Amino acid sequence: MDYDKLLTLSSDLGYYLLLSGAEIYRVEESVQYLLNAYGVETGEVFAIPNCVIVSLTAPGQKPITQMRxxxxxxxxxxxxxxxNALCRGLCAQPxxxxRAAEALAETVGRTPHTPVAVELAAYVLLTSAFCLFFGGTARDAFCGGxxxxxxxxxxxxxxxxxxxxxxxxMVGGFCCGLLxxxxxxxxxGEHIDLIIIGAIMAQAPGLVITNFMRDIMAGDMMSGLVKLAEALLTGAGIALGTGVALSLVNAVWGVL
Amino acid sequence: MELFLPCLYAFLACLGFCVLFRISGPGAVLCSLGGALAWLVYLLTGPIMGNNDVIQYFWAAVFLSAYAEVMARVRKCPATGYLLIAFIPLVPGAGIYNMMDAALRGDTQDFLTTGLHTLSIAGSLAVGVLVVSSLVRMQNMLQHRRRSKGGGEP
Known part of the structure; x- marks a missing residue:
């Protein structure tokens, strides 16, 4: 068997799984199962949110490693x-x-993009729903949208x-704050704080901080710390952008 | 009505995220339903748990992970989508914003108060998820072992 090809296949799988936002444990397990399915018992995989490393030792050869x-x-x-379905299929019948590399390329290429209009409608829907969720009025929801x-x-x-x-x-927060x-x-609008909190939910900083806790408690320390930094940076960016916008509007409004 | 409306808003918000995270069809409705039901659990456990929101978040997370595992079995797909999207109404997005806002204002006291509260909410959500997912994992392992043992005997 060509172990170089196997290494490329498994690190590509890990790369695309991470790129689609899969959890760390899913990436590591999928690659591990794939290596086992092709009869490699000495394969190792290590993943953090922005990097995946796969290493394997073929029988009677030097160890080989690939990093993405x-x-x-x-x-x-x-x-x-x-x-995930592809990986299950490959592991059940390698x-x-x-052929496996072709199947992977086909799966990755299969993703059609959501039309921009639909995406924008989703942004409007979720921000106005969150304004109402946090206790805003219909007019707040309109502004949030x-x-x-x-x-x-x-x-x-x-x-x-x-x-x-x-x-x-920061730019996202600035736009929200300004509007x-x-x-x-x-x-x-009636309640500016509710409008802002509803609108910034589109950038979902809370999701990252919950995932950070999950990773830390599950033992994936490195990826947990990466996510904590991400959550704090996103939160700080949004707060900074909003703060700048609010003070700017207040200054202009004061002059007028 | 005061229970129903927030859940409806949570449902709509989740539906928006389903589009952004590219879930479509019945999966999107089930995900959003999970978000709405989790918020209902949060609201209902309020009076029972003495309005301690950290505990309320814990029970909502336990319910939601159980829901996600069941739906993953039923639809034969990973539980991630459900866990990610249905969690959005629960996650402390406003908390982290308020925390960093306090930091930028230079209000250390407020920063620490909101920061610790946000972290404890995130922690209780994570514990809720991990309790259920660890139990499911152990059960899977047990089944797997039993099956491989059974297969070994002629």
């Missing part, structure tokens, strides 16, 4: 489920390595430009 860096990514549950629309327009655009996490959170303060001053 994983760039900043979102969450794509559909792709993760597809990859095909020829070339507008803030969500702004976040939905700006943040994916910045992601495409390859902007870092902190800056993205929320402007709309409240114009008399459309």
């Amino acid at each position: 860096r994983v760039p900043g990514h979102g969450t794509d549950i559909r792709r993760m489920e597809d990859l 095909p020829d390595l070339d 507008l803030c969500g629309l702004a976040v939905g327009l700006v943040v994916p655009f910045l992601t495409r430009l390859g902007t870092n996490l902190f800056f993205k959170a 929320a303060a402007g709309l409240t001053d114009l008399g459309v």
